[in-house]
Amino acid sequence: MYYKHFSEYKIAVVSPCIAKKREYEATGLGDYNLGIKSIDKFLIDNNIDLNTYPDSNFDNPPAERAVLFSSPGGLTKTLERWIPGIECDTRQIEGVEIIYDYLADLPKIIDEGKAPLVIDCLSCKNGCNQGPATKVIGQSPDETEFWIKKRAKELKKLYLDENENNVEKSKKSIENIVSRYWYSDYFEREYVNRWENVTIKYPTKNEIEGIYQKMHKYKTEDILNCSACGYNSCEGMAIAIHNKLNRPENCHHYLKRQTDINLAEAENSKDKVEAVLQTSQDGFVEIDLEETIISANDSMKRILKKKDIVGKSLFDFIDDKYKTIITNEIEGRLKGKHSIYEMEFIQSDGNRICCLISASPMYDFKTHTLIGSFAMISDISKLKETEQKLRFANENLEQKVLDRTAKLNEALEELKQQREEILTQRDALSDSEQKINHILEMLPNSVFIINEHGVVTFWNKAIEKMTGVSSKSIIGKGEYEYAIPFYGEARPILIDLVRIDQTTLIEN
Numbered sequence: 001m002y003y004k005h006f007s008e009y010k011i012a013v014v015s016p017c018i019a020k021k022r023e024y025e026a027t028g029l030g031d032y033n034l035g036i037k038s039i040d041k042f043l044i045d046n047n048i049d050l051n052t053y054p055d056s057n058f059d060n061p062p063a064e065r066a067v068l069f070s071s072p073g074g075l076t077k078t079l080e081r082w083i084p085g086i087e088c089d090t091r092q093i094e095g096v097e098i099i100y101d102y103l104a105d106l107p108k109i110i111d112e113g114k115a116p117l118v119i120d121c122l123s124c125k126n127g128c129n130q131g132p133a134t135k136v137i138g139q140s141p142d143e144t145e146f147w148i149k150k151r152a153k154e155l156k157k158l159y160l161d162e163n164e165n166n167v168e169k170s171k172k173s174i175e176n177i178v179s180r181y182w183y184s185d186y187f188e189r190e191y192v193n194r195w196e197n198v199t200i201k202y203p204t205k206n207e208i209e210g211i212y213q214k215m216h217k218y219k220t221e222d223i224l225n226c227s228a229c230g231y232n233s234c235e236g237m238a239i240a241i242h243n244k245l246n247r248p249e250n251c252h253h254y255l256k257r258q259t260d261i262n263l264a265e266a267e268n269s270k271d272k273v274e275a276v277l278q279t280s281q282d283g284f285v286e287i288d289l290e291e292t293i294i295s296a297n298d299s300m301k302r303i304l305k306k307k308d309i310v311g312k313s314l315f316d317f318i319d320d321k322y323k324t325i326i327t328n329e330i331e332g333r334l335k336g337k338h339s340i341y342e343m344e345f346i347q348s349d350g351n352r353i354c355c356l357i358s359a360s361p362m363y364d365f366k367t368h369t370l371i372g373s374f375a376m377i378s379d380i381s382k383l384k385e386t387e388q389k390l391r392f393a394n395e396n397l398e399q400k401v402l403d404r405t406a407k408l409n410e411a412l413e414e415l416k417q418q419r420e421e422i423l424t425q426r427d428a429l430s431d432s433e434q435k436i437n438h439i440l441e442m443l444p445n446s447v448f449i450i451n452e453h454g455v456v457t458f459w460n461k462a463i464e465k466m467t468g469v470s471s472k473s474i475i476g477k478g479e480y481e482y483a484i485p486f487y488g489e490a491r492p493i494l495i496d497l498v499r500i501d502q503t504t505l506i507e508n
Helices: 020-027 036-045 065-070 074-079 096-111 141-162 167-181 205-214 234-242 252-279 298-304 320-334 381-396 398-403 405-427 432-441 461-467 481-487 494-499 502-507
Strands: 012-015 032-035 090-094 118-122 283-288 293-296 339-346 352-363 370-379 448-450 456-459
Touching: 012 020, 012 036, 020 032, 032 036, 065 074, 065 141, 074 090, 074 118, 090 096, 141 167, 205 234, 283 298, 298 370, 320 339, 320 352, 320 370, 352 381, 381 405, 448 494, 456 481
Parallel strands: 012 032, 090 118
Antiparallel strands: 283 293, 283 370, 339 352, 352 370, 448 456
16 A cells, blocks of 8 residues: 555545456455546536636656556556667557457467567557546547647656756656655566356357358358458357357358349349240230330230330330220329230231230339339130130021030130139239249249259149149159150150250260
């Protein structure tokens, strides 16, 4: 204890750091750790303004350049008084994110004879002056250190003034003050190993590798240690994820890689849709909010008998009779409605073709705003012709109809069922976000898809009806099982030619 006459008192130490409490407990030089922030709060709460009090020095002998102890490199600057040039043999280091790794390697560096003579070390990266119990956390270190350096300069001048401006006398005066309070074990301190209090679980090497996989880190060059996540290393982030303190989604590298994956998947899905639409026997068309055709498949061009329909107005292919219908339908699309209706298109040669239209709103998948509409268009002209022929036969050949009523009714019923099936299929296209699945599933043509390994990945309703084989029982099957419904045995068929390379195909 510096002041023996205070030995019976409790000592409160004004401190910039909450960790100082352990230091006082270990050395016995303090009982209460009073943070600067707490003092400031007390002054504000009690309406006390220190500016109303006269300036006054502390009761103890004033420090000189030792006021720099709390600044980065402050210990080194103090040692320079007695050991000139010591800065060249000192390691100045601040911040726990650097210090712990540094200290872990220090024994090896000492054994190799590469260690500095002095380690000037502070836990906070901007020194104690911006410790967690101060008011200036986040302030520019230049602002903080300006006032510390100003005070150091004033105290140096004070000691010089008191010692006739003689540097040696000033130095001797400081040595006498230090000697007055010095005792041999003053700088000794015992530290307690508190590792058992750490609840962080550290993953094994294999567990870290597994976490790296979740972060899309597969190669050495993926370990960027960029600190964008807030940790100083990818391993630190992996440890946080292991302890459920963070998620792979907060890794900059993960976000970039996942974005690339998502874009690739989206592009693949787009190609799949394009392939299905281009091979569909039904027409497919997209129009914008101005009723301009922005895309159309080959079947749609075949229906209109015109190749260059993109960029044309939909009104170019209908007469006045249907323009009002189209206008009303488009208004419904603006309200988010879908519908199924019949309409005649005018082909490039002037002929008319009756079609069944199943139309739905089209949205931008990113902004979810309406950008137009899309429709599946089926040629039902033959169906209409058949209906007209049956009606004509019914009106003009009444006697014959009476003889064949049963057969004709059966044919009519079948035609109605076919029409109802078409209507049902078009109704399934109500949700634009499920456009791909609806287009594939509701095609009236028999469609099945195999992958590059010959495994069935899609089997639509039409082919179920044709073969009597359900999609649930065939999807996932390979080894040519998809040929059995057609040929009675598992064998290569026409679709398998796409899996054979060109050279083999030509040779065989």
